[in-house]
Amino acid sequence: MPVAPGNPHGNPEAAQRQGALPSTPLRREVTLAPAGFPRGDTRHFRPAVGASDVAGPVHSAMMSSQVVVNQGYNSQLPGSYPPLTPAKTLNPGSGHYYSGGSQGPGQTLHRPPVAANPAVPSLHSGPVPRMPAPASQSPAATPRPSGGFLPGASPLPPVTWQHSYPSMGSQVNHYPPAPSQPPVPGSTNLSTNHQYVSSGDPLLQNSYGKSGITSNTNSGSLMAHSNYDEIEGGGFLATPQLATKNPQISRSVGYTYPSLPPGYQNVPPPSSATGMPPSSLNYPSGPQAFPQAPLGANHLTASMGGLSLHPEGLRVVNLLQERKMLPSTPLQPPVPNLHEDIQKLNCNPELFRCTLTSIPQTQALLNKAKLPLGLLLHPFKDLVQLPVVTSSTIVRCRSCRTYINPFVSFLDQRRWKCNLCYRVNDVPEEFMYNPLTRVYGEPHRRPEVQNATIEFMAPSEYMLRPPQPPVYLFVFDVSHNAVETGYLNSVCQSLLDNLDLLPGNTRTKIGFVTFDSTIHFYSLQEGLSQPQMLVISDIDDVFIPMPENLLVNLNESKELVQGLLKTLPQMFTKSLETQSALGPALQAAFKLMAPTGGRISVFQTQLPTLGVGALKPREEPNQRSSAKEIHLTPSTDFYKKLALDCSGQQVAVDLFLLSGQYSDLASLGCISRYSAGSVYYYPSYHHQQNPVQVQKLQKELQRYLTRKIGFEAVMRIRCTKGLSIHTFHGNFFVRSTDLLSLPNVNPDAGYAVQMSVEESLTDTQLVSFQSALLYTSSKGERRIRVHTLCLPVVSTLNEVFLGADVQAISGLLANMAVDRSVTASLSDARDALVNAVIDSLSAYRSSVLSNQQPGLMVPFSLRLFPLFVLALLKQKSFQTGTNARLDERIFAMCQVKNQPLVYLMLTTHPSLYRVDNLSDEGALSISDRTVPQPPILQLSVENLSRDGAFLMDAGSILMLWVGKNCAQNFLSQVLGVQNYASIPPIMTDLPELDTPESARTLAFISWLREQRPFFPVLYILRDESPMKANFLQHMVEDRTESALSYYEFLLHIQQQVNK
């Protein structure tokens, strides 16, 4: 390994500084680095180095002074600063070149230091089998002390390193005079690397960065090595002697060799004998000491300098010329430019994602980029794999209460440094034992430090009261209007079907309330032969009759509950009551639930007209088209206040609105929004006239009833000092600057957070964000789910742009635009969206692009930004035109706020596939199925053709549009119909036919469905279907009566940008 040479020098110091955990995978980084660096360059550098001309002099001077103190060796090696750790670290990057035969000598030279350092071996734990003894390696090195200089001197990088050092505030000085200096738990090297990255040609940056990384890792591993080896007693390197000597050796690197124990010096390394490249030598040494501890490594993080960008990512795109920017496979989130070891541990972007994967150093830089900084979270997502930790103490930072996570640094075995507030904490005794490996003394390998997403079983200090039982209350509208829609049948049937699947345990409680102009309670007391209905007609002063029997244990009263559900749909069929007293019913429900907390599911079919919370119709159909003067704000604060009361009592309200007429969702929605519930909307629900909605309700109810649920939850989001939370988006109540109160949390809820940079982040290379969700599971356990995301800090605008995550940005902008439409107006929000594109692209043009080319130049990372914003402008929430009903628009806005990013992006910019010619080419095979992977098409009518069939995946619905001249084959083999005319007008299922075409199509559709927790209904559309308008509405690249086409939009932006 090229890396190896560098290590020796660097290691001891680094080790001291960092007390880092071992980091394994040096290898890869190294290899990466070379890519950027042409060979020619290296050569070029070398001579310079040797001459010590360019960088050399400076360094040497500095070095020498310090070095002298140590050993006096320097004088001989002016150009080489062997002692400097940095130089060596750099080498690894250059190591590539070394691999060539000519450079071999250089490597060998390096080794000696390695040998000297016992620790070195640990670094290369990876692939190489253990070498017999460390000593053997060292000898090879020893012979060529002089050679060592060259490598050390080698590339320019050293220079940079030195410069950077001063910047490292808290860190230990690299060339401390005293060899004897005890290992200082310094801070990580982050800052140093950082500088490299920021300056200069990207390629160079890459390589440097990598090298830096490797060095760090090495150092980290070394440290760990010395410490842990002893503890473990396993490492061959770990002999006490070596450990003690390390400091000295490292310092003196250039000349010290002689001082090394004879054994080391003389023994030829076996590997060398075989003629293996020097790098290989290192591996052996690296053995197992810390193979797993990839991270221990926070240090690694420090080193993150290397840009991991794919060359493609550096490209500047002229959107006016390159029109096919949409990738044919689902867009992947960008990978933060972190050291691989860290990235590997980083939080899954589906759970936790940042709009800028490179965090700008200062608010000024952020303002300059004109991109929003924020997080998008999906904290309670259903996970296939989730490590759960049960331990009596949960290790957290003592000052900021951050949970220990993979990105903290272990200064030594007993102390760790918080990555959010930088406080040094003690490692508690229990934490020293790793239950997974059953080894003592490996705090860095505990699951808490190996997983960015983890769940803790919380001990009793995390409870304010005993965990509540799962309590579900269903509130049904049974007015005449509700009975007309016939929803009670479906809902009661779904409930009956899923009664046993409701998340819960033996303590589960359930209750029912119905209302029209009065409120009806149902006593389900055990022993009753049938449910007893109690009617409260005094809706001005609601009280609860016999509170003890209204919420009953589901297990004990299951038969009564089932009986009630069976009879409920028929009970009100004769009802002529048209009034709806939703407000009082909600108050009653709240009173019923307040002692325990839980979930209220409200089914409402019309505008509430009686009692408190009565609303008046506000929608004026004629004014739908104007973007002004529409009622997006609630007309009363009754629902909001009630929601806050609910929130205080750990009650969440989920609203199912099944209404044909305007129901003022803007006001009603508050009940769910502030109590952390969810809103479901089924416009024009009718059991006979609208079977599609019926199916949708059934599917969604099934998911709703059976999905996981967390009760009495709070979520706190912490971030590295210097960043602060600006605004939260989602359904919850913000209880303090970083704390969300979530009476219920469900796995389908997403959250967004806007951040700002309050203090400059120049002292740090990495920032971390941690969300901790404390909840009570349906089994009555108190649990904490922690996600930690780690991102690099950058100092130049270009890097900020390179790291932009266009989906996250669009998602956050959508959230911000919803707020803006409510506080200002819809047209304001639309302008703000367009301006967001214009501002950021002009910032890019003026600050990053050096030559002003014509056209619309955008960074590759933002190539889809205009498209997504255009899609947002055409989304139901923000569109203009007459076809959006107010409630639908508001529902779309609720969805923007409450949906996880993936689904938000799908609803905004659906994926379009051509499915009449599916083939197995490029198909995925999952278990025993093959799933065809048709390319994603651009959303433009020009991609449609009458002789094809196209599937549009809009998240919660799938639409299959069948062209008029669609191949007969598809009609008969997939749809199972004779001809086009015989496709039924409403068709929501594909028949399972025994043909390969049918199998492929079904496999593809079910694969799409499996990717999301809910069940998207499939609509099969003919050319004349009424839903075709809906389908075409999603063709965001096309022009509509009220909106620009994509190309026009680009031209508009270009005009503004180039102004």
Place this chain on the structure above:
Amino acid sequence: MQALLLTAALIFFAIWHILAFDELKTDYKNPIDQCNTLNPLVLSEYLIHAFFCTMFLYAAKWLTLGLNMSLLAYHIWRYISRPVMSGPGLYDPTTIMNADILAYCQKEGWCKLAFYLLALFLTTYMA
């Protein structure tokens, strides 16, 4: 004399606001409670200030009145554009934790404090 007392009361309100928002920011108080305590104060502060203005009007202190009218206008504007709420007051616990709004409220508190202090001096020396 009475005017002095009243100005003192206004200053007290301003300080109270500043403290309250600071408490919110530093996470000492629940926003619901805090808004419940602050909201009744808002209207009383505005009424006292309006009372002042009428007093100045009767006393024909045109300069002072002019100064105070601007604040009065601001108060009226502020109250008209308050969020939808049934009770009196300005502050909505669901939006108050937004960083912008919180910062705005704090700034408003400081500005008012300065204004009232100025008014205090003016009334003492000019009266």
